[in-house]
Amino acid sequence: MMKKKYLGLIVGYLIGMEVVYSQNQKDYTSKVPQTTFSNTLKKQEKELKENALLKRFAQSRQELSVDKHRPFYHFISPEGRLNDPNGLCYWQGNWHLFYQAYPPEDPRQHWGHAMSKDLINWKDLPLAIYPNPESKVFSGTTYVEENRVIAMYHGTDAGTMVAVSDDPLLLNWKKLNDGKPVIALPKPGEKLPYNVFDPNIWKKDGVYYTVLAGTRPIGPGGKNMRAEFLFKSSDLEHWEYMHPFLEDDVYGLVGDDGACPYFWPIGDKGKYILLHFSHKSGGKYLIGDYDKQRDKFVVTDGGNFNHGPVSRGGVHAPSAFPDGKGGVIALFNMNSGKPLGGKNGFSELMTLPRLLTLDEKGRLEMKPVGDIESLRKDKVEQQNVVLPANKEIVLEKVKGDAMEINMEIDLKKSPVIELNVLRSPNKEEYTRIIFYKDGGYPDKESSDRKGRYSAIAIDNSNGSILPNVWPRVTETADVWLEKNEPVKLRIFIDKSVVEVFVNDKQCISVRTYPGRDDSKGVSIIAKGSEALLKSIQAWQMKSIY
Known part of the structure; x- marks a missing residue:
């Protein structure tokens, strides 16, 4: 009886805490219309033809086409601006590109969505991931399993979020952990040995891993330099912090922060590449060896996709996915070289996709890819x-x-x-x-x-x-x-x-x-x-x- 009594008290306490948690959360529900789609390709294609958001996108593209600086064959948002590309992946015969979209009636970051058969001719799809409980849907990556696609991203004012989709066109997304962050932001006054910021997800020996971007005061005079903080999980909802992931990294600038990380194998000699972004110096990469015993990335080379300061018309953040042949396909957003202007503030756009490979000496090479x-x-x-x-x-x-x-x-x-x-x-x-x-x-x-x-x-x-x-x-x-x-x-x-x-x-x-x-x-x-x-x-x- 005592055990049942105490169990009841504990359950009641937890329910009470959940109520308090819910009451303390702001309602960040998006003002953008959201649709739940069927789970078969034929029905989805039919529903998309009548989708109000896609009709709006088509009209917006036509109206904005008069802008003389608006590209013909580089991907741009159908309305408003865009920012980081997110979670490039290949699923059931299509390439999927997600990106930070700013819909005009609610210009907080949502995950925009487009798909392509050939990485060049992109087709708009409805917004994929909407904010709430996070205030904004920030950068993240995807991991493709046999029966689903996992998205892991930074939710502003919440923490690290995980969502999954398994339908043919990745139109419906469900947030795990009852919609709450799986790695929470620190509480006021709480000091953690890691940053809670942009995540990357992969899998090794049946276990999920992620690195969260950030910095540590390890530079000269205690100045901040980039770091990637490693976590692991068996179920995507409960994550254990392990340690800083990078070792022998001397290829960055003081002040680089390792944002938007993408970690993939590259080439046929066991090498890995870590693409990332610096809010100081733009798109960057590290090449090295993945020590799977110690769970460390031992850096042996590095370089830049952006060759100067981050802003004013340069190459910004990456999104990347393996091509299945030892290469990695990457694209980036390019920031603006003038103030935001035009209807809905058109500014940033995506580069052409690039195929990244290694030469015989391990140097990174790149060429345009797609039709x-x-x-x-x-x-x-x-x-x-x-x-x-x-x-x-x-x-x-x-x-x-x-x-x-x-x-x-x-x-x-x-x-x-x-x-x-x-x-x-x-x-x-x-x-x-x-x-x-x-x-x-x-x-x-x-x-x-x-x-x-x-x-x-x-x-x-x-x-x-x-x-x-x-x-x-x-x-x-x-x-x-x-x-x-x-x-x-x-x-x-x-x-x-x-x-x-x-x-x-x-x-x-x-x-x-x-x-x-x-x-x-x-x-x-x-x-x-x-x-x-x-x-x-x-x-x-x-x-x-």
Whole structure:
């Protein structure tokens, strides 16, 4: 009888605490309409045709298409702005992209949602995850199991949240742990040995793991540097803190915070990559060895996707998922190079997806991925164009503001090739792409220490005559080329975006905003000595909307 009495008291106490907890929580229910969909593909497709939110998205896309800086083939939100991409994954024949959306009637972060068969042609879907009990649905990742997809994300004013979906198009999401955070924010005055921030989820030996992003005062003079805090769980609801995850990490800046982490195997030699974001220096990565006995990530290499300060037109946060062949597919959002403007505040957008792989020396390589070719039209081609020293050659047949340009250049003895895109006829506006042969850092890491990296740069300081555009500090990145390797540039121009891939090894991306309607030209200059433009192919690009 006593045991039953005390059991009753305990149950009553817990119920009371739950009532108090519920009373203390604000109601963050979204003002955006939410629909529960059927669980079969045929019914879902029928319901989507009549979905009011999707009809609204379609109308909004049409209205916003008049914005001259709104891209044709880079993903943008159907209405309002977007921020971090979240939880890129492949499920039942479709790629799914989630992202922080700001619906106009309730501009707190929700998880927006789009899907694609080919990573290029995206189809809008209704919002996926809505706030409540969290005030905003912040960044997170997904993990695909045989029978469901798990989303783990940061819920503002709540903590780490977990939601699951198992329907064909991932339209219905259920939050676990009765909708409460699975790793709670610290109570007022509580000091924890970890931060509760952006999570990443994976599975090892039947156990779920996550790292939460943050910082620790481990830098010079006790300054903060990035850290990733490791937890494990057997059921997704009860998580045990283990320890800081990174070891031998010397590839960051003081002040980097390791946000938006994505941890995946890469290559065929047992390496792993940790993509992440710094609120100081933008998109970054670490490569290393996953010590599964000690549950540590031992860092052996690292680098940047963004090559300068985080803001003003640079590459922002990643989202990534394995391609099933040893590579990792990643895309990023790009932040704005001007104040928010236009209807619903259009600003950020997504980069093209990139396939990340490792070369024979373990260096990260990247190239565009997806059915880009499906967008090409009106091809223009030239061969063997001699580039006299220091003379600007205007490529009269190559012009446009939504284009793909592929070119191969034999630099011969020229140290620098400069390409001007989005160029007005008299160069009132132009964005410079510069390739510096052997102009990067010396190779001091290899055993023979021979050679020097080349460098690729984008300078948009002359990209716009508009008064409200912020030029970006010149974006410059190293790229390794062998001694006689020709330079192969693949350039994507899309209204306010320029992305340049070099020999499938490096990529730099910048926002730029021409103000003139005639800023569509292309020119090329070989500095110092003659060079040869061996080939150039250019296409106009169709809109994906």
